[in-house]
Amino acid sequence: MRPTGEEPRARIDAHDTAAKPTRAIVLLPVVRGAEDDRRAPEGRLAEVVGLAAAIALDVVEARVVPVRRPRPGTLFGAGAADEITGLARAAGAELVVVDHPLTPVQQRNLEKAWAAKVLDRTALILEIFGERAQTAEGSLQVEHAHLTYQRSRLVRSWTHLERQRGGFGFLGGPGETQIEADRRQIAERIARVEKALEEVRRTRSLAREKRRRNNQPVVALVGYTNAGKSTLFNRLAGAHVESRDLLFATLDPTLRRLALPHGLEAVLSDTVGFISHLPTSLVAAFRATLEEVTLADLVVHVRDIAHPETEAQAADVVATLAGIGVDPGQREVLEVWNKSDLLPPDERVERAAAAAAQGAVLASAATGEGIDALLIAVEDRLARRAEVRDVAVPATDGALLAWLYRNTEVLSRRDGGPSVELTVRIPEARLADALGRLGEPLPGEPASVGPWRP
Secondary structure, three states, rough: OOOOOOOOOOOOOOOOOOOOOOOOEEEEEEEOOOOOOOOOOOHHHHHHHHHHOOOOOEEEEEEEEEEEOOOOOOOOHHHHHHHHHHHHHHHOOOOOEOOOOOOOOHHHHHHHHHHOEEEEEEHHHHHHHHHOOOHHHHHHHHHHHHHHHOOOOOOOOOOOOOOOOOOOOOOOOOOOOOOOOHHHHHHHHHHHHHHHHHHHHHHHHOOOOOHHHOOOOOOEEEOOOOOOOOHHHHHHHHOOOOOOOOOOOOOOOEEEEEOOOOOOOEEEOOOEEOOOOOOOHHHHHHHHHHHHHOOOOEEEEEEEOOOOOOHHHHHHHHHHHHHOOOOOOOOOOOEEOHHHHHHHHHHHHHHHHHHHOOOOEEEEOOOOOOOOHHHHHHHHHHHOOOOEEEEEOOOHHHHHHHHHHHHHHEEEOOOOOOEEEEEEEEEEEHHHHHHHHHHOOOOOOOOOOOEEEE
């Protein structure tokens, strides 16, 4: 599904060698007094180069640019701006990526000075998302974020970028439909997209209610982009979701059945990866998808434990979760320290001990190491939301016995008398129904006169 109101546009495979890639320069402004203390500039620069690679840009130069005092008109000082002008001309760069928020005035002035298209961090991520969206829902969510961003700046295309490409207009060529210059028309399109997204939310809500009635807990995978969520998803659910060593390889949400060790089943949800300084417009646009996380029975935080900045990435994920209403201190969250196969042997031993001490699971989605332990941990965490009861069922009541086996986890069984004695773990969603069938009171209620039968 293409964005509402746009004409069809040609899309080019990011790996099409026949298409000449756009030459780009990547800049990381480091503003004095406003640095990200958790991350080294080199690591941040490598990340934005990875973002550029995600849409197959040809990065011909990447550098950190100190900024002593941000200039309202250009962000950079005059000397730095002139130096970048010479760099862009010498490299024949058609595009400059600035890993920092830019105002419309700053973007316009820099484009004029450098004679190249300029993207800030938000526009770059939106361009990636525009290429990644494959489903109608994903396209709607990306378009909503794109329109919200464009409403304040109405970026035009650059005619010297001759080829058409996917995405949402930041890197387009001649013939590509641009966002109308009329704010009223943009507002009308946003309203139409929001209406369609509300229908998506309603559909998802109905599906969640059906899963609740069927006693299907939801396990949501979250994590920093490229932490290995999709590889882990495929490993756990036997699915075939695209998983590549690429930032934002997965955009569209996916749900699959997850079989747990003792016969219970859950629904496993794979979601879009988080990233530092994730634009608020994207968080808002993906509200329908992220509701799967906010309403999940268990959130599994997948970390790339082999990444040199794994702690900083984890902090960014926790901050993003808090922004959508998931407080790890109040919610059931299980950490998976993924990519253990990339650790040196000595460090792997140390990480395993640390994971055990912190209630995390050290694993490798690529090799399968630790997956059994992860499944047990998931089941144990879900069981915390259940209640264990000893019950006696008449041996002749086959219907009730069958219902208990279908809807609870039978931990033990003792036959040999007029009654079958069971120890069962009853999921929270089934507690009232199960106790009603067994004729037992709910916690805090008086005993009933006898069992209820369907």
